[in-house]
Amino acid sequence: MDAHQIDIIRLAWSREFGLPDRALSESGVRSVRVDDTANRILFVRIAGAAALVAPGWAVERAADHTDDELADGRTLLTVAKGHAGRSPGPVELGWAADFGKDVAVEEPLVSHESAHVIELQGLCPPDDVAEAGLAEKRNWFTVLDEAHHPLASAGYTEWQGIVADMGALTAPSARRHGYGSTAARLATNDALDAGLIPQWRAHRDNVASRRLATRLDYEELGTFVSIAVAPGTV
Incomplete structure (x- = not known):
């Protein structure tokens, strides 16, 4: 930054x-x-x-x-x-300063519909759902499988008019395959394209979320x- x-x-x-x-x-x-x-x-x-x-x-x-x-x-x-x-x-x-070009899943099938976010939340532990807060977000990027079931999603809301408050969630059965990082990369780039600074929040003991943010070039500064x-x- x-x-x-x-x-x-x-x-x-x-x-x-x-x-x-x-x-x-x-x-x-x-x-x-x-x-x-x-x-x-x-x-x-x-x-x-x-x-x-x-x-x-x-x-x-x-x-x-x-x-x-x-x-x-x-x-x-x-x-x-x-x-x-x-x-x-x-x-x-953490905050991201620049667009990222690397996407773990090439040519992903992506949905922007809230129904897929709700379906995904039903597949995940309540603590993960609460931390991601996707239901309160907008601008969703949900990666789907061939049967159009959600694998992972990320989204953001405009916060104070200048920051994009991010959230990301991956179904337990779909983790470690790059679906979460793909969804989060797409949402992050979209926020940057909208002229906002993407902001990532993760509880200190949520190692998985913090590692994902690091892979997406978010810099922890607060x-x-x-x-x-x-x-x-x-």
């Missing part, structure tokens, strides 16, 4: 966090917004710049910790202690952590 692309990514996340456009423009600086009505603690770090949105009590507690500590996930759970903090864990963020909180004893 070049400096201009990183600036665009930081702009998108600044807007997502309700911060000024240049809040994430400087590495080594943590921007903070206090929101005492929030039911989540939100933290993001992108290429060395960080942002935190949280109730005042959490902002005060977080001030004693470094960005590295907040990005590990466990520290924010400690910050949320007494407020029933719950988190699915840190999400690693971490996002979200902690659900409820009123409690400070």
Whole structure:
């Protein structure tokens, strides 16, 4: 990623966090917004710049910790202690800068219909379906077999007007054959063609998803952590 692309990514996340456009423009600086009505603690770090949105009590507690500590996930759970903090864990963020020409499956049969996405989700474990979030995406590229059954799919939604938030899912029986990387490559190139920067989200322990992103030339430059909180004893 070049400096201009990183600036665009930081702009998108600044807007997502309700911060000024240049809040994430400087590495080594943590921007903070206090929101005492929030039911989540939100933290993001992108290429060395960080942002935190949280109730005042959490902002005060977080001030004693470094960005590295907040990005590990466990520290924010400690910050949320007494407020029933719950988190699915840190999400690693990656972005693709350029078109890719390599496609694992030559001349794939591709569908853009939501029905095939729904059918594919029915073949996959619920955790995989939730992480991919394809039902909430659009611009699907679903690779089909000769009988027109889905093997893998990828899609994206336009996010903050400048980023393409990606998702990808492969049927368990079709994995390790290149169908997932083919679908994701097609969706990534389509997003780039639309003038968007493709963004890949994967939970830190989802090694398969992160490896797929790496094969597609996504560069991990950020971490996002979200902690659900409820009123409690400070």
